[in-house]
Amino acid sequence: MSAPVLIGYFDSEAQVLDATRAVREAGFVLHDVYTPYAVHGLDDAMGLKPSRLTWVCFGAGLLGCTLALSLQYYTSVVSWPLNVGGKPFNSFPAFIPVTFELTVLFAALATVAAFLARAKLFPGSRRAVLPRVTDDRFAIAVAPREAPSELDAAEDLMRRHGAVATDLLEEVAS
Amino acid sequence: MSNQHLSPLREPLVTEPRSLGQLTEEICAPMERAPTWKWWVAFGIAVSVLGTGAGIVGYQVATGIGVWGLNKTIGWAFDITNFVFWVGIGHAGTLISAILFLFRQKWRTSINRAAEAMTLFAVMCAALFPLIHMGRPWLAFWVMPYPNDRGSLWVNFRSPLLWDVFAISTYFTVSAVFWYVGLIPDLATVRDRAKAGIRKAVFKVMSLGWTGSNRTWSRYETVYLLLAGLATPLVLSVHTIVSMDFATSVIPGWHTTIFPPYFVAGAVFSGFAMVLTLMIITRVVLGYEHLITLRHLENMTKIIIVTGGLVSLAYATEFFIAWYSGNPYERFAFMNRAFGPYAWAYWIMVTCNVVSPHLFWFKKIRTSPAAIFVLSLVINVGMWFERFVIIVTSLHRDFLPSSWAMYTPTMVEVGTFIGTFGLFFTLFLLFVRVLPIISIGEVKSVLGFAREGHETQPRPPAKPVAEEPHPVAHRPVSPVPLAIATRKDVPV
Numbered sequence: 001m002s003a004p005v006l007i008g009y010f011d012s013e014a015q016v017l018d019a020t021r022a023v024r025e026a027g028f029v030l031h032d033v034y035t036p037y038a039v040h041g042l043d044d045a046m047g048l049k050p051s052r053l054t055w056v057c058f059g060a061g062l063l064g065c066t067l068a069l070s071l072q073y074y075t076s077v078v079s080w081p082l083n084v085g086g087k088p089f090n091s092f093p094a095f096i097p098v099t100f101e102l103t104v105l106f107a108a109l110a111t112v113a114a115f116l117a118r119a120k121l122f123p124g125s126r127r128a129v130l131p132r133v134t135d136d137r138f139a140i141a142v143a144p145r146e147a148p149s150e151l152d153a154a155e156d157l158m159r160r161h162g163a164v165a166t167d168l169l170e171e172v173a174s
Numbered sequence: 175m176s177n178q179h180l181s182p183l184r185e186p187l188v189t190e191p192r193s194l195g196q197l198t199e200e201i202c203a204p205m206e207r208a209p210t211w212k213w214w215v216a217f218g219i220a221v222s223v224l225g226t227g228a229g230i231v232g233y234q235v236a237t238g239i240g241v242w243g244l245n246k247t248i249g250w251a252f253d254i255t256n257f258v259f260w261v262g263i264g265h266a267g268t269l270i271s272a273i274l275f276l277f278r279q280k281w282r283t284s285i286n287r288a289a290e291a292m293t294l295f296a297v298m299c300a301a302l303f304p305l306i307h308m309g310r311p312w313l314a315f316w317v318m319p320y321p322n323d324r325g326s327l328w329v330n331f332r333s334p335l336l337w338d339v340f341a342i343s344t345y346f347t348v349s350a351v352f353w354y355v356g357l358i359p360d361l362a363t364v365r366d367r368a369k370a371g372i373r374k375a376v377f378k379v380m381s382l383g384w385t386g387s388n389r390t391w392s393r394y395e396t397v398y399l400l401l402a403g404l405a406t407p408l409v410l411s412v413h414t415i416v417s418m419d420f421a422t423s424v425i426p427g428w429h430t431t432i433f434p435p436y437f438v439a440g441a442v443f444s445g446f447a448m449v450l451t452l453m454i455i456t457r458v459v460l461g462y463e464h465l466i467t468l469r470h471l472e473n474m475t476k477i478i479i480v481t482g483g484l485v486s487l488a489y490a491t492e493f494f495i496a497w498y499s500g501n502p503y504e505r506f507a508f509m510n511r512a513f514g515p516y517a518w519a520y521w522i523m524v525t526c527n528v529v530s531p532h533l534f535w536f537k538k539i540r541t542s543p544a545a546i547f548v549l550s551l552v553i554n555v556g557m558w559f560e561r562f563v564i565i566v567t568s569l570h571r572d573f574l575p576s577s578w579a580m581y582t583p584t585m586v587e588v589g590t591f592i593g594t595f596g597l598f599f600t601l602f603l604l605f606v607r608v609l610p611i612i613s614i615g616e617v618k619s620v621l622g623f624a625r626e627g628h629e630t631q632p633r634p635p636a637k638p639v640a641e642e643p644h645p646v647a648h649r650p651v652s653p654v655p656l657a658i659a660t661r662k663d664v665p666v
Contacts, residue, residue, distance in 0.1 A: 033388040036194060036363070037618040043392045051396040057404075075319060075328035084332055097337040097415050101344040104408050108348045108401055112355055115397040116382065119390040121358070125383020133386040134363040136194035 005031055006142040006151045007130060008158035009165045013039050016138035019161035020045040023142060028154050031141035034133040056114040057107045064106025068099040141169075187281055187620045190464035194618050198363055201612045204460050205364070209607060212459065220599035227593010231306055234586050239309045241586045247579035248569045252587040253303040254419075255561040259444070260300035260594065261342070261416055262437075262557060265409055266445025267293025268349055271356070272405035275398075281473055283616040284465045287360075288456065289449050290353040291611070295601040296448070297346045299594040304338070306590065334418040341415040348408055352401045355394070358384050359615040413441045420564065427507035427568030430495065436488035443481035443527070444557035446474050450550040452602065454543050456611065465612055468541050475534040475546060478553065482531030485560075489528065503573060511567045515580065519563050526556020 010016040013035075020033055020042060030046055043050075076082070077089040087094070116122065130139050140163075142154045155166050192200070209217075234241050244251055267289040274282040305311045317339045319329045329336050362384035365377035384390070417437035420428035450471065457466040496508040511520050530552050539545045571578045605611065 034386040035388055035391065036198075036386060037359070037615040038391045038395050039388070039619075042388050046388060048389065048392050051393045053393060053396050054400060057400045071319060072331045076331055080326050080328050082330070084330065087332060091332055094332040097334075097411070097418075098331055098340045100411055101337075101340040101408075104404050104411075105344045105347060108351055108404050111397055111400050112351050115355075115393055119387075119393055121382035121384060121390070123379045123382055127383045127385055129362070129366055129385050132366075134359070134366045134384070135198045 004144070004151070004168045004170060006144070006154055006158075007167045007169055008140045008142070008155070008163040009132075009167070010138040010140070010162060011136075011164050012162075013138065015162035016140065017041055017045050019158055019163065020140055022157060022161050023140060023154060026154070026157055028150070028157075029143045031143040034130055034139040034141070036134055036136060036138070039138075053111055053114055053118070057111040060110030061103045061107035063110075065099055065103040067106070068102035069095060072098060187283065187467070187469070188464060188617065189467050189469075192464070192621065194621065197618055197621065198367070198614055200462075201465075201610050201614050201617070202364060202367060204606065205608060205610065206367070213603065213607070217600070217603045220596050220603055223592060223596030224600050225596070227590060227596050230586055230589035230593060231302075234306065234590070235309075235311060239307070241584060243582050243584040243587060245579050245581070247572070247577050248566060248581040250569065251562075251566055251581050252583045252591060253307045255558070255565050256591050256594065257300050257303040258416055258437075258561045258565075259558050260296045260303070261413065262441035262444045262561075263448045263554075264293040264296035264300065264345075264349075264445065265413060265438075265441035266449045267291070267296075268345075268352075268405050268409040269442055269445065270449065271352065272402040272409065275402045276406060280620045281470055283620050284462075284467075284612055285449065285453055285470055285474075286616070287353075287356065287609075287613045288452060288605075288611045290349065290356070291602065291605045291609075292449060292452060293349050294346065294353060295598050295605075296445075297342065297349065298601070299598050301342055301346070302594060302597075303590075304335075334415065334422050337415045338419060341412045345408060345412045348401070348405055352405055355397060355401065356613060356616075357609065358382060359386070359394075360610045360613060362386065363614050364610060410438055413438045420568075425568050425572055426501070426503040427511070427564065430492060432488055432491055432495070436485070436492075439481050439484035439488065440557060440560060443478060443485055443531075444554060446478050446481065447550040447553035447557070450474050450478075450546055451554065454547045454550070456606070458543070460606075460611075462612065465617060468543070471543060471546055472540050475540045475549075478531050479534050482527060482553070486528040489524070507568055507571070510571050511563060514567065514571065516563065516567045516570070519559050520567070523556050523559040523563050526552050527560060530556070 008019065010019060016033065016035065017039065020030065024030055024045065024047060033042060033046060035042065072095045073090060076091070076095075081089045083089075131137070133139050140158060142151065142158075144150045144154075151168070155163075158166060188197075242252070267286075270282050270289040271286040275286075305314055308314060317329060317336065319331075358381055361377050361381035365374060365381045368374040368377055414434035414437065417433035421430060421433040423429060453466050453474075454471070457463050493508050493512075496504040499505075511517075530549055533539050533545075533549060539549070566581050570581055
């Protein structure tokens with residue numbers, strides 16, 4: 001069963017910030033807000049928690065660091081110890097540059113991969129996009145908790161906060 | 175626009191009144207219309223140069239590295255000079271996008287996309303030189319540590335040249351990812367504008383199904399911040415490692431601890447000069463004077479003054495330490511640089527890098543695109559000579575006078591170097607045609623900066639009055655008549 005989703009369209013950043021806060025405070029469930037650029041303060045207005053992608057970044061960096069050190073230790077000390085200018089086999093300071101690079105590489109690639117997976121962004125995605133939200137329009141999608149009749153009140157609220165248009169859609173991708 | 179950015183002290187970042195829709199229209203326009211004859215001429219030249227370079231590289235790979243002017247004394251000359259030069263050029267891109275992002279420098283928004291693209295292309299050009307220098311480029315994969323059948327022989331992790339392999343490949347990968355992540359929202363904008371066809375299909379795949387959802391934006395911002403945080407030390411590490419190719423040796427003139435910071439400053443210096451060169455052409459050709467404003471150019475020249483000062487300080491310190499260390503070889507190396515057979519190269523370097531940036535102290539010069547353009551070229555020449563001086567003058571007279579020699583590049587070496595310019599400009603011209611060269615999403619977010627009067631709407635009161643007529647954001651205020659009406663008939 002798919003409940004209809006109410007969409008309110010806005011023309012400016014200030015209005016959408018204000019309306020988002022109002023819609024949430026009035027007890028409606030925010031499905032999502034769509035904006036052409038990252039609007040600062042909207043996370044707060046929507047009540048979004050900070051992303052946990054930082055932990056992915058940290059973990060992957062740690063993994064990259066460990067793998068790089070292990071690889072260098074294994075190749076230079078265990079598998080093929082080579083005496084270069086009398087330096088110790090485990091010449092730790094010389095291993096730092098490669099370790100650093102691999103730490104960064106792992107952290108960066110894993111963070112982006114996790115982001116794409118979490119946001120369900122992938123080539124061939126068939127999600128429909130609301131008109132003009134990637135251009136110059138802001139949209140708020142309100143999902144009704146119970147009865148679709150609630151949407152009338154939400155529509156009224158958004159109109160009062162400056163919505164230039166409203167629409168009912170069967171389904172909206174987040 | 176929210177008026178939260180309003181400040182009487184702040185100057186606007188976009189100097190012409192523009193609405194969001196107009197910005198989209200303007201930035202997408204160059205990729206949606208047919209290329210102009212100017213573009214075709216530029217592209218034709220770039221491709222011919224690239225073709226010539228490719229032919230020369232083919233010749234030297236087929237014949238052998240003996241066609242170069244290297245000898246037993248100067249075993250590293252043009253190729254490593256060009257390698258360091260191109261890597262340095264690339265650094266401003268990451269610096270603009272990552273370091274300025276971390277410092278919340280909003281003026282980076284109009285130039286970061288093109289600067290990042292420049293980074294990628296410059297690193298590609300740089301990577302070619304070690305590859306060709308190998309003589310057998312098809313065996314280049316031997317530099318990677320992989321289990322092989324050569325008697326468990328591994329790469330030497332203690333070698334700065336191997337550090338280079340990791341540094342450059344990581345730098346290229348992370349820069350490419352950073353650039354692409356920044357592109358996704360703009361790719362979606364282009365996708366939504368495109369009519370059905372190949373263009374729509376390609377951008378649909380590339381934009382990965384971006385919807386502009388704020389849940390995604392929120393994560394996107396986190397990822398962007400993390401990438402900027404990772405790229406910042408990365409960019410510093412790359413040129414540090416490149417400098418260690420020299421600094422870990424014992425050759426007088428190379429064996430100095432000042433090299434890492436000195437090389438990083440030089441890289442930023444030359445990179446900003448190259449960004450200026452490209453941006454000044456781009457803003458005129460595409461008519462983006464209100465997006466890439468004089469203020470952007472001015473800010474970049476200020477960074478050039480700083481980094482030019484750092485580079486000058488490094489030159490002076492090197493000289494001082496050569497004298498102060500009491501090491502006769504070191505003293506000789508530096509006297510030889512300034513007054514030996516390659517003194518002409520040294521003084522070109524000093525004139526271009528130490529003297530010329532100081533012209534930017536004058537506001538008149540700092541705000542004249544023509545003057546900046548000329549000076550940016552001068553700085554690029556100077557920075558190329560810096561690498562040439564470091565490499566050739568240090569090698570050509572080392573400890574043993576019996577091995578002293580001179581070096582002159584052959585036509586093959588010169589041709590390879592010019593060929594990389596062909597590669598660089600071919601890629602850049604293609605980039606200008608197929609992707610939005612200004613970050614649409616980011617410029618939109620700074621549109622409201624210090625905008626007074628007509629463009630900014632007052633913040634609505636906490637309890638808005640019903641049926642309050644809201645001013646519409648799309649007013650045809652542009653002096654250039656743009657076809658906005660056509661797309662604004664979407665039934666919403």
